[in-house]
Structures are given as C-alpha cells and as structure tokens.
Amino acid sequence: MACARYHVPMNDPSHVGANGAPSSLPVIRLKSDRAPGHPWIWSAQVHKPEQRLPPGSVVEIRDAKDRFVGRGFWNGHARIALRLLATHANESIDAAWIASRIDAAVALRRDWLTLDHTSDAWRVVHSEGDGLSGLIVDRYADILVVEYFAAGMWRFRETIHAALLAHFPGARLYWFAESHVQKQESFDCRSGEVPAAVEVHEHGLRFHAAPGCGHKTGFFADQRDNRRRFAELARGRRVLDLCCNAGGFAVHAMAAGAREATGVDMDAGILEIARANAAANQVAARFEQADIFDWLRAAVERGERYDAVVLDPAKLTRDRNRVVDALKKYFAMNRMALDVIPPGGLLLTCSCTGLVSEADFLEMLRRVALNAGREIQILDVRGAGADHPVRSDVPEGRYLKAVFCRVS
DSSP: OEEEOSOOOSOOHHHHTSSOSGGGSOEEEESOSSOOSSSEEEGGGEEOOSSOOOTTEEEEEEOTTOOEEEEEEEOTTSSEEEEEEEOSTTOOOSHHHHHHHHHHHHHIIIIISOGGGTBSEEEEEEGGGGTOTTEEEEEETTEEEEEEOOHHHHHTHHHHHHHHHHHSTTOEEEEEEOHHHHHHHTOOOOOOOOOOOEEEEETTEEEEEOTTSSSTTSSOGGGHHHHHHHHHHTTTSEEEEETOTTTHHHHHHHHHTOSEEEEEESOHHHHHHHHHHHHHTTOOOEEEESOHHHHHHHHHHHTOOOSEEEEOOOOOOSOGGGHHHHHHHHHHHHHHHHTTOOTTEEEEEEEOOTTSOHHHHHHHHHHHHHHHTOOEEEEEEEOSOTTSOOOTTOGGGOOOEEEEEEEO
C-alpha cells in the first residue's frame, strides 16, 4: 500500500489555475443524448478527446446533441472515464467547491446526526454519498484517514487536507490509495509513516483503531449501530463472532450482558487488537485464530451450540465477473453457521461486498434455509450508519448488508 503523510503537494489545481472559467474547460462528449443517470460514466459511453488530457482533469460534459450535462473529473486511463460532480451550469469544480462539499459533509455528521455525542470514530466523507466521488475520509479520535480512489481527488489533495484541518484543528492526517487504485487511475501516492494505533470510543466502550493495518481505513465504524443492536439481542446468550476482526461484536455483546463470547479470525495481528479491546473494556471474550470453515467443522463435531452468531466476512470480490463465486462462498459460510445455531437462535449475517445486491444476498439466505431444512425468519435488514449516506442514483453506495435473523 502506498501512502503519504504531512507532504505539501505543489500541483493542486486551485493553485495552478487548471480549472479556469467554466467556458475554458475541455469538453468531453457523450455518445448518447440521454442523461447518464449515474455519476459514473464508463469509457465506452464517451468520445475520447483528440487532445490527451492528464488523469483527473476537470472537464465539461456535453451529450450527443451538444447539451450541457455537467462538470467532473476525466480519466482516459480508467474504466470510469468520467466522474460527474456538478450538474448546474453556474458551478465550477475548484478549491472553493471542494471545500464547500466538505463543509456540508461535516455539518451533516455534527449538526444533524450529532455523532460527537456517540463516538469519536465516524465517517467524515462518504464519496458519492457526499457528492465527492473518489474520496473517503474517516475520523479516529485525532487522526483523519483520507483514502483516494480517483486521480481527480488526488489532484485536489492540498485543498482537501486544508478543509479537513479547518474542521478538526490539530488533527493528524494520514492519506493513502490502494495500489490497484493507483494503477487503474494513473496517479502516484508516495509512501509515508503509518500512525500508531489510537483509542476511540463508541457507545461508551473503548476500542483501538489502527489506520494502515488490517482491512479498510483502520476500524469498522460502519457497523457501529449494528454492534449495539446485536449486543442488545445477545444478552444472556452464548455468542460466536465469526470473521471477528478487532472483536467489536464480541466486546459489545459481553459488555451488554452476554453469557460468553468467542471470536474467530485468520489474522493473528488483528486478534491481538481484539484481545486488547476486550481488556480495555474489562470483558472476558475469547479469540481464536483459525479458518472459519475448519473451526466450524470442529465445533459441529464437538456438538457446540451458540445461540447468537454474527458472520461478518471481509469483501469477497471487486470484480463483477466474480459475483456468483462470492455468493457461493456466502452460501457456504452461512450454511455452516446454521449447524451451530440451536432452534430459536440469532444469526446476524453481513456482506460488505458492494457488488452483491441486497436482493441477491437475501435470495442466498433463502437457499441456505432450504438446503438446511431450517426456517430463517428475517427480523431486520440494516446497512451502514447514517454517516455513510447513499445517493438515490448510486445504489452501489449501500454496500453493507446486515441481516438480523431468527433461526428455527
């Protein structure tokens, strides 16, 4: 993973005048005269310009009849050739526009959702959900983790970092882009120092967030409300936390009065953080390193039963051509989990694979129930917290599915 920290870039478009007046922008024309209906416009949907434009250039978008569509980022090297940001003719994509979007995103979390009263670990910017395609920002106490998915956002990094520090004075910034993103989007995010783990708080509990380690940006803040709801339902029960990562579900459950809790994960390093989280909250959760399929087979052979089970695996695919394979793996995981759940037990099964739709995930559960000869009663279907807003025209933004079930 390539990262950068405390670097002052010199090529922010707001400083070099790359945007200019709206009329001076390069024009990209669509092949269709219909509105795109989505902020992602694929390379096959556009006429490539005769002149080569640097990845992440701000451009004006026009349809096949030369009508104004909007303005956004162009990248001739990427599958997503255009990221549509603004659809009003009087909007310019410049430093002031980026800063105003960040202002609105922070105001949503602080003024509307009052997240500071609940936690100091929450999503500050959720890409398309906040109108900033290609940018994710997470807050962990005094650390802001910035993840770049688009060359256009990377070109505005100086503006982005300054706007964030205006809202979080004294915060430490850590930014990165996954290597496959840098390759696809054609930008270079220089390596830097990974910050030390920091303590964060959630619904009165203490956790370690480790930016740059494990999955995502350091801590699964998207499951914050689901952890609390699972803990409420798991009081007095024997809990099994599969693919437990840093042990959030197990720790919440024990703190809420679960009888016992066991977490299972393959990552030895993240399990050390899970044990530290249990110790920090003075709960006696147990964590074991194992492949969940091997662990479940052994548990079935021993006759073990757990009356509250959570299954929360990492993303299974980024490839649309592998969605069927991902669903087969979800089927296998959930089918095996049923074998340790007694009648009347609770199953919380999750998917953070954005390419797997909620409908397909629920259909997978229907087939699991049929195969097992069990009845799965769906109590609630949830997603990420409200700090992960979803645009109505970007269903991919609702990547997390969290299905609470009673198993008969």
